[in-house]
Amino acid sequence: MPVSDVLNPLPARERSRIQTRARLLESGRKLFAERGLHGVTSHDIAAGAGVAAGTFYLHFTDKESLFRMIAEETVDVLRERLQAATRNAPTLRDGVPLFAAALVGFAEENRDLVRILFSRDSEAAGIEADVLEELAAGIAENRRDLAARGEHPTGLDPDVLSQALVGLLSRVIAWWLEDPRRASRETVIETLTRIQLSGTHPR
Amino acid sequence: MPVSDVLNPLPARERSRIQTRARLLESGRKLFAERGLHGVTSHDIAAGAGVAAGTFYLHFTDKESLFRMIAEETVDVLRERLQAATRNAPTLRDGVPLFAAALVGFAEENRDLVRILFSRDSEAAGIEADVLEELAAGIAENRRDLAARGEHPTGLDPDVLSQALVGLLSRVIAWWLEDPRRASRETVIETLTRIQLSGTHPR
């Protein structure tokens, strides 16, 4: 018995419940990445988790809910990574290449999850949209901050700009991940960096 | 009216067939724009066109086929518009704002079609992807030509760049069309123009 279980004892019931839930999430991640939202049934996910069909509904209200949960979980981790990467950059100009590199790195390490998130051929666009929207909101917020600090003097609308950035980032990453031989990782980072910086400086 | 039309007027039967087909396409455009590929059944489309369910299958092999047809039709018209807009621009630099304006104009005039094409909340990503992919290929081709003429000396990879441009253009347009009060048309054009030009010039 691990020490943590001694320190934080949980009733057996509760422990089992948490484990089942974790197994369902894991099964969902694997299957959604492979076959997309519409290519997977709630039975598939339950079977993949080694539980009965009905059990799924004890943990999630429906399939979309699980999908959304996975997507949001992923976006949280990604956001965290991106913030960590750019936290110590003195200026936006310095931060952007770090941002691009972190994004590419995360994509490489979490192909399945990123595929779910940015997939162009997923039927899950409706859900994906919300998640990307959130990312866009974060970027817009960030740009507004920069503008307030005088770092963003182009006069470009932060909302439009953030939509544009999310669109280009998600599409390039999804396209590249589909077949990484399409471009070197450096080329991808370089291109993302240059385009993002473009909105930064008045011409 | 051409002479041939007088000599070989369309038989009533053929005319009716063409009309039915047109009504089905119209119904499809309307419903797909409203509810997306998965939110619409072949019965819905037939009912919307005022014909029996089976009639749908006299004109299209299945729902996807109709959707694809509409999407490709739209992309053809759009491509034509974009080419016409930029045809007489002496340089890429001059062409980009014209391109952006033409895109925004087309989107305003064909909200339903563009919504289908660029829809973020359509479950039809798989089909949409192909269409956008085609657009991306066109842009990549174009950029390669410019590079050959010395107009595109940034060294950015044309494939990556074209994916990025398609991603940002489609997302911004879809976002803006969802609620045009989100930004003025000028702001959108300006933003699209600036970002696109960014890849053009070395820094």
Next chain:
Amino acid sequence: MPVSDVLNPLPARERSRIQTRARLLESGRKLFAERGLHGVTSHDIAAGAGVAAGTFYLHFTDKESLFRMIAEETVDVLRERLQAATRNAPTLRDGVPLFAAALVGFAEENRDLVRILFSRDSEAAGIEADVLEELAAGIAENRRDLAARGEHPTGLDPDVLSQALVGLLSRVIAWWLEDPRRASRETVIETLTRIQLSGTHPR
């Protein structure tokens, strides 16, 4: 213009009608032999005859009707052949091998039609049954005649016997036609002959 047309002039309308009907029958024979009753649609038959779908219904009330017509036509020809073969046989005993040989010969020359008629894997059993029933009735009648002439003194019931004969003949022929390498034509004739004769003589 063939001489016969001059001698038996028909209004053009009537001639065309007869030709169309013949083409539909021909198309039906070919397609039913290939794909069975259920594997063929009325559209298929019309298309095979080079006419429009609706034309089919000007000549036949429905698909089953055409099938039945073809089957009956075939059974008529077959019956004629069998009668011709046995007409001059002095006794039943002499007639049976001639009957068997004629049946096998007909089957070889009209594989398609016999396949339709005797097909074991045709979904058309319901229709086939009637046709074979007719053949059975003919055999029963024949046996009763023989019995009346004292040639059939076994006391075996003519109805039961005729069913038995039709059953064995149709099954053996269909089985053999499916792959003629399964047995030599002589073996088939010999077997059919021997079994048929068995009911003829008291033991």
Next chain:
Amino acid sequence: MPVSDVLNPLPARERSRIQTRARLLESGRKLFAERGLHGVTSHDIAAGAGVAAGTFYLHFTDKESLFRMIAEETVDVLRERLQAATRNAPTLRDGVPLFAAALVGFAEENRDLVRILFSRDSEAAGIEADVLEELAAGIAENRRDLAARGEHPTGLDPDVLSQALVGLLSRVIAWWLEDPRRASRETVIETLTRIQLSGTHPR
């Protein structure tokens, strides 16, 4: 009652599942006998079993599968009965009337099943064929054994003969079962016996 049944009584769930399956089989037997494979829908069968339409697919992959299952089940029982009847017959000559009587007896007791199996008016010939083919193979095997033991010296080909026997047996039984007043059971047995013996002895 075996000990294991006491120790591991069937859980109620499992019992219910088995009952549902049995009810579907029962419903299928009844309906197929009445209306043939094509005359019955999966919904009909489910309704006849008192379950929802979808439940059918929880137990059988499709209609054909159920039909085949029933047919094979029947042929197994029939084969068993026929073997039991002839097991102690010293010679083929003694066995044949027992065989005929057993077949007729089985047919009387299982009209529905035999109707399905030997049905002339079933559109299910394709499936029926396999089952009868199996029976034919059994007969051919049997005849070959007899030939090896010197009991079958006619020189008639066992394959052709077995097809002939299956053909005549199935047709006579089906015909008789359709209306048992057509002939007395003794007449049927007598006729089947005589014809079958005919192939046995050289003349």
Next chain:
DNA sequence: GATGAATGAGTATTCATTCAT
């Protein structure tokens, strides 16, 4: 007589969701 566009009833099959055990 021929056409062929249109009809619409018919059917198989899937799958999210429930609930008695």
Next chain:
DNA sequence: AATGAATGAATACTCATTCAT
């Protein structure tokens, strides 16, 4: 908490048949 049998609404697609031209 977990099970898994059962539910039944949803939906795509076919095809015999009709009828205005």
